[in-house]
Amino acid sequence: MKSFLLEEREQGCLLFTINRPEKRNAVNFDVMDGLSEAINLAKKPGVKTLVITGAGEAAFCSGGDLSVFHQLKTEEEAYGMLSKMSNILYRLLTLPKPTIALMNGTAVGGGCEIAAACDFRVAKKGQKAGFIQGSLAISTGWGGGTILFEKLLAGNALKMLMESRLFQVEELADFGFIDHIYDGDREEVCDSFLRKILSLETDVLSAYKKMLIRKWTVSGLQKRMEEEVRNCAALWEKDVHHELVAKFLERKS
Incomplete structure (x- = not known):
C-alpha cells in the first residue's frame, strides 16, 4: 500500500493524505518524499490550496515512525533525518498558497509540527493533540517548536511544549x-471552511501569504528552525532518549 495519496480536487484544492492507518499515519521517509512532492505540485498555477490529512478516523499523524527512526543512534544520523523534514516543513510554511491541516484524529509529536506549519488547523471534535517529544527526552526537532512560537502567545506555546502531553481540542x-x-463529514467541513478563501483569485491569495513570508524571512525563521534541529539531534543520541523509546515500543508491541 502506498504511504501517501495525492488528489487534485475541485476548486483548485490539492489533497495530501498520509496513508498509513495501521501505523497511525506515522511519518517515514516515503511520507517525507510524498509531502515534498505535494508542495511542489501545489505551486502549479491551477492549485489554490494544499490540504493535509490522515487516512482513517483514528489519527491525523502520530509523528515520526519510531520503529524506523529508532535505528538512528548518533547525533549525525539523527540530524540527517531531522534536517530533511525541517526543510520540508519550512517549504510548507512558506508555500505562497493557503495550507490547511485537516486533523481527522489524534496528532502527536511530529504530527503537531506538521499541523503547526500549516496556515489553518481544522480539527475533529473529541480528538487530542500534543507535542509529547519531551516525554522521550528530546525536544521538537522538525522546526515545529520554533513555528509554534510564531503563531501562538508565548505562554501558550511554552505550556504546550513543556507539559509534553495531549490536550483536548477545546x-x-x-x-x-x-x-x-x-x-x-470532514471533506464537507473542509469545503465549507475553504469556500470563501477559494472564491478569491490565486494571485490575491499569494499576495497575502507573501506578506507573512516576508516577515518570517526578515526574522530569520529558517535559521532558528535549524538551531532547533541541531539541539534535538544532540539530545537524540543520549542514552536516556533511546531507553525511553525502547520502553515505549515495548508497550506498543
Missing part, C-alpha cells in the same frame, strides 16, 4: 492552535 482552540472544530 483547550487547543483556546490556545489559538485550532482554528475550527468540526463534527461530521
